Amino acid sequence: MKASIAVNGYGTIGKRVADAVSAQDDMKIIGVSKTKPDYEAKMAVHKGYDLYIAIPEREKLFDEAGIEIAGTTDDMIEKSDLVVDCTPGNVGPENLEKYKANGVKATYQGGEKHDLTGLSFNSIANYSDSVGMEYTRVVSCNTTGMARSLTPISKNWGIKKVRAVMVRRGGDPYQVNKGPINGIVPNPPKVPSHHGPDLETVLRGVDITTLALLVPTTLMHQHNLMVELENDAKIDDVIDVWEKRSRVLLLKAEDGLTSTAGFMEYAKELGRNRNDLYEIPIWRESVNVVDGELFYMQAVHQESDVVPENVDAIRALLELETDGEKSIAKTNKAMGIL
């Protein structure tokens, strides 16, 4: 029997998670939730998802918009084995009380604090920590990107310390209220940014300091990493390890992939749902080892890289699969991830 999964918050991440869960053979979507009767609510119903409303007083607005609802978010929670909470950051604490009251497990997103669940998740770095637990938090898109490429480096050579400069997109493509920004914005204008401590919640013990900037683009984030290794590595061996690692892609500027715009065009050629790029692309030419220090540049499709991680987090919490690599392979196969 398939596990019953609810998606609380059908926005950028929630709608992608709903489709990703629907592609699996061991779980199914029993409902998704919205507060507003907008086009996303209409599309959810059009796709066949039962739609629940987070604010019961707004039922009339959904009626007037001709959108059929199946009940309130509370009804949806009651029917589920697990809720994937994809509401905006900081809505989570209030929802946690509801999940607890219903004895329902939940996964959260990176907009919530680690303390909310006391447990954070990345499929490659620490799948086993969440097996059989009640609540976990899939770390942010940026942290997921770093955890993907750094975990195999840590396992193979050991990491003394990481320094990373993160060039972040100003907003998601639809967020007209966030752009265009005319300038380069240190964000935050202090060191370190929160990304380093966030990585430590999944890649325990790693010594990392991060600096972050916002720039006028909506397409992807871009990371520049400097990694002091415990044991000297050869460039070809590092490349070999990443080539064997799924969810990380080595792509070449030489092939015309000279920018994040190129990566997004490449994603379109892959012909995936919403042109998403679930993998973390690393520029092959950027990989270098100088005096025991590894350097590389990578990018993150902020709207989609955390989506397969959410599927794996569901499997871990519900113990549908206790072996992380088996879950990763299963999710990858269902979603066509390289």
Ligand SMILES: NC(=O)c1ccc[n+]([C@@H]2O[C@H](COP(=O)([O-])OP(=O)(O)OC[C@H]3O[C@@H](n4cnc5c(N)ncnc54)[C@H](OP(=O)(O)O)[C@@H]3O)[C@@H](O)[C@H]2O)c1
């Ligand atoms: N977008 C990214 O790049 C990205 C990447 C990784 C992680 N995340 C994290 O993922 C989470 C969701 O972000 P998002 O970008 O998907 O946000 P989003 O696009 O704004 O979607 C949020 C969804 O939650 C719904 N919602 C709002 N208040 C709610 C409530 N009280 N109860 C139930 N649903 C509610 C909204 O519905 P209405 O529209 O109907 O109000 C909307 O469908 C955040 O923690 C964020 O930090 C985002």
